[in-house]
Amino acid sequence: MTTEAPRPAPFAEHGQQQRYTAVAIALHWIIAFSIIGLIAVGWLMEEMDPGPDYFAIVQLHKSFGITILLLSVARIIWRLMNPPPPEPPMPGWQKFAASAVHVLFYVLIIAMPLTGWIMASASSDAPTRYFGLVDIRLPGIPALDPATREGLEEGFEQVHANLAWVIIGLLALHVAGALKHQFVDRDGLLARMAPGLFGRTAGPPDNGQGHVWAFGAAALIFAAIASFSLFSAPPNEAIAATVTEEEQQPASAAPSWTVDYGKSSLKFRASYQGDGFEGTFPDWTAQIQLDTAAAPNPDTPIGGYIRVAIPMGKVSTGEPYFDESVTQGDWFDVSKHPEAVFEVTGGVYKLSDTQYEATGVLKLKGVDHPVRLPFTLTLDGNTATARGEVTLQRLALNVGAGTPAEAKGDAEWVANEVAVVIDVTATRQ
Ligand code: HEM
Ligand code: HEM
Structure with a gap:
């Protein structure tokens, strides 16, 4: 659409808006x-139930949100180095209102992603990786104690949600102002920001200056955060972010432990049609580093790293029909996801002389789920025996989504709760 409507002086005489x-x-x-x-x-995320789609969307939301933060930094630097074209004449109050909305917008395009970023960095629910590539949690926040992190997460979640409404309110004013200029004042203001679509404009005096400053600063901020996280996050996380799983090596300074697989087991307990049954994963492997000599402290993680890899293709329940069907379809779907991995990403806490808690992520069917694994550990010389148990909701993990979790007519059903039990005997190296 082009507007050839007469424009008020002085712009009518001077031709087009710049x-x-x-x-x-x-x-x-x-x-x-x-x-x-x-x-x-x-x-939309607020309406979704946790599951693979939900996690995938949250990850994309975070990555695009960070991109907006970086572009906003570039935009503000650009704006400081390149003043806007002269404004069309308008009453003082309108000038003031427009400038106030613009300034608030500049604040919000930084504050909105920043609050989301603080919230996500404080959360131990899921890793925050930029498009799945590199950990970009805000330096300092992941190292805070769990209670402070929880407070930060909840507080900033509120602010993040409320700022969305502030943006919407400003947007209504901003768009109303732009439309008033366009259709009531007919001063061609919209074309200044949308040339071509809303009429002819005069070009800016030059292409502007400061490309390197604006975009260089945004790139530098990103590089600084990414490298800071890479080098200061617990080493296991840095490794997880940069190397493939096969190459992964523990890198904590804590002592390493060698698992005696003959004396160790990984089992799950579930119930089918109300009758309990037990299954075993025979082929798992674990990398364990743990500083068992550390003093108990519920607030600060001790030195340690645990990674358990579970090939999902071999399950033994004593019932061959189960063993086969559980690896397929909407259960474990091993042809696409042959392995599940539990990895400590949030640290191991020593709660008392024998009670520990590993906080990490269970990667199952390609999706990361936050898991806290409490375990007891007793030492006999250099040999440790540990027993951990965690109850998972299979439906939240997208396991057997098509099978009801309680009796419904004649349909087969499998309870939602599945207890995973790990018994480990290991010797210190
Ligand atoms: C300009 C950028 C952004 C906008 C406009 C935005 C907008 C929103 C909105 C409207 C919600 C729903 C809030 C509610 O009603 O409770 C939300 C949730 C959320 N946002 Fe953002 N966001 C942005 C950037 C980010 C960034 C950069 C991150 C993290 C790195 C982030 C992380 C989250 C998280 C974790 C949730 C909550 C998800 C859930 O628990 O369901 N956001 N965001
Ligand atoms: C959340 C979305 C938006 C944000 C954050 C935003 C932000 C801004 C800011 C900060 C400015 C001032 C530029 C400067 O002079 O420094 C601006 C100008 C402008 N915006 Fe938006 N805007 C948004 C959406 C829109 C929409 C939907 C329209 C369409 C009607 C629009 C039309 C304009 C126009 C025409 C100008 C130029 C005003 C002038 O010439 O002085 N904006 N916008």
């Missing part, structure tokens, strides 16, 4: 559409 630089226009629209999209996705 538009923003191409960089300013591109950043304005990329950020505007992304923010509207991220708010919609944020609300």
Whole structure:
């Protein structure tokens, strides 16, 4: 649409309005559409039940959100180095209102992703990796004690949710203002930011300056956060982020333990049609590093790293029909996901002389689920025996989604709760 409507002086005489630089226009629209999209996705996430789709969407929300934060930094630097084109004449109060909305927008395009980022960095629920590649939690936050992190997560979740409404309120004012200029004042203001679509404009005096500063600063911030996380996160996390699983080696300074698989087991207890049964994974392997000599302290993790890899293709329940069907279809689906991995990502806590808790992530069917594994450990010289048990909800893990979790007519059913029990005997190296 082109507007050839008469424009008020002095712009009618001077011809067209001067538009923003191409960089300013591109950043304005990329950020505007992304923010509207991220708010919609944020609300959608609130409605979803935890499951693979939910986790995948949250991960994308976080990665796109961080991208918006970096682009917003670039945009603000660009704006400081390139003043906007002269404004069309308007009453003082309108000038003030427009500038106030713009300044608040600049604050919000930083504050919105930043609050989300703080919330996600404080959470031990799931890793925050930029498009699955590199850990980008805000330095310092993951190392805080669990209670502070929980408080931060809850507080910033509130702020993050409320700021969405502030953005929507400002957007209503901003769009109403733009439309008033366009259709009531007919001063061609919209074309300054959307040239071509809303009429002809005069080009900016030049293409602007400061490309390197604006985009270089954004890139530097990203590089600093990514490398800081890589080098200061618990080493296991750095490794998990950069190398493939086969290459993974424990890198904690804590003593290593060699598992005696003959004396150790990994089992699960579930119930089918109300009758309990037990299954065993025969082929798991574990890397364990643990500083059992550390003093108990519920707030600070002790030195340690645990990674248990479980090939899911071999399960033994004593019932061949189960053994086969559980590896297939909507159960473990081993043709696509041959291995499950539990890995400590949030540290091991020593609660008392014998009570420990490993906080980490269970990667099952390609999705990371937060898991806290409490275990007891007793030492006899250099030999430790440990027993851990955790109850998981199979439906939340997307295991056997098509099978009901309670009696429903004649349908076969399998209880939702599944207890996973790990018994380990290991010797210190
Ligand atoms: C959340 C989404 C949006 C944000 C954060 C946002 C932010 C901003 C900011 C900060 C400015 C000031 C640029 C400057 O001079 O420094 C601006 C200008 C502008 N925005 Fe938006 N905007 C959004 C959505 C929209 C939408 C949907 C429209 C469409 C009607 C729009 C139309 C404009 C126009 C026409 C200008 C230029 C105003 C002028 O020439 O002074 N914006 N926007
Ligand atoms: C401009 C960027 C962003 C916008 C507009 C945005 C918007 C939203 C909205 C509207 C919600 C739903 C809040 C509610 O109603 O409770 C939400 C949730 C969330 N956002 Fe953002 N967000 C942005 C960036 C980020 C970033 C950078 C991160 C983390 C790195 C993040 C992490 C989250 C998380 C973890 C949730 C809660 C998910 C859940 O528990 O269901 N967001 N976001």
